Amino acid sequence: MVGGPNxxxxxxxxxxxxxxxxADEAGQNAQTVVYLVRDSELIAAFAMADVxxxxxxxxxxxxxxxxxxxxxxxxxxxxxxxxxxxELGIDTVFAEVLPExxxxxxxxxxxxxxxxxxxxxxxxxxxxxxRADVGIAIGSGTDVAVQSADVILVQNxxxxxxxxxxxxxxxxxxxxxxxVWAAGYNVFAIPLAAGVLAxxxxxxxxAVGALLMxxxxxxxxxxxxxxxxxxxxxxxxxxVTPSTSTQTAD
Numbered sequence: 001m002v003g004g005p006n007x008x009x010x011x012x013x014x015x016x017x018x019x020x021x022x023a024d025e026a027g028q029n030a031q032t033v034v035y036l037v038r039d040s041e042l043i044a045a046f047a048m049a050d051v052x053x054x055x056x057x058x059x060x061x062x063x064x065x066x067x068x069x070x071x072x073x074x075x076x077x078x079x080x081x082x083x084x085x086x087e088l089g090i091d092t093v094f095a096e097v098l099p100e101x102x103x104x105x106x107x108x109x110x111x112x113x114x115x116x117x118x119x120x121x122x123x124x125x126x127x128x129x130x131r132a133d134v135g136i137a138i139g140s141g142t143d144v145a146v147q148s149a150d151v152i153l154v155q156n157x158x159x160x161x162x163x164x165x166x167x168x169x170x171x172x173x174x175x176x177x178x179x180v181w182a183a184g185y186n187v188f189a190i191p192l193a194a195g196v197l198a199x200x201x202x203x204x205x206x207a208v209g210a211l212l213m214x215x216x217x218x219x220x221x222x223x224x225x226x227x228x229x230x231x232x233x234x235x236x237x238x239x240v241t242p243s244t245s246t247q248t249a250d
Contacts, residue, residue: 027079099124
């Protein structure tokens with residue numbers, strides 16, 4: 001049988017001292033240990049590590065530049081999670097999280113007064129995606145995750161999360177600008193059209209009022225179209241080399 005530490009607990013198998021040292025070293029190197037058991041006897045251990053995608057470094061750095069705190073939810077051991085977080089610069093780590101507990105971790109962050117955006121792709125992520133203020137599903141993920149999310153990223157590219165945040169912030173700014181313009185127009189143009197300043201000789205003819213109304217609509221539309229010019233690029237990080245390795249002990 002092959003499994004993690006929980007398998008050894010279920011089988012009540014003891015870990016030899018040399019394999020325990022191997023497991024401890026693997027944890028410090030951000031490696032996950034998988035055990036090979038035969039007839040309830042531990043005969044080998046394998047240390048494996050996922051390759052950290054190069055763009056992950058850029059994503060975390062870009063999110064920090066946008067003032068966003070980055071948290072990681074993982075079922076890996078605390079040592080592995082901490083090593084990955086240190087390498088990527090992740091702020092908060094929730095390790096050894098069971099699939100059904102992800103929702104609770106999102107709630108925990110919300111209870112601290114934080115707005116939470118959750119990125120996930122699996123069935124186990126669906127409750128957390130629903131709980132989050134903004135659920136972001138990877139398009140290549142499961143149907144349940146996609147249906148539970150508010151936003152779907154078509155490509156399996158973590159950098160699209162940064163682009164999504166940048167575009168959202170730019171859209172919000174445009175909304176504010178358009179509201180200010182529309183409110184300003186109504187505050188000044190409507191009283192003029194009503195003849196408030198007629199006693200001092202300032203009048204706004206119906207033709208000019210209609211022209212200004214049309215101009216206001218055009219300005220709002222043009223301002224919204226400027227979103228197409230928003231810079232969604234993500235700066236390169238020089239000298240970044242993701243680490244990965246695999247070891248075996250018996």
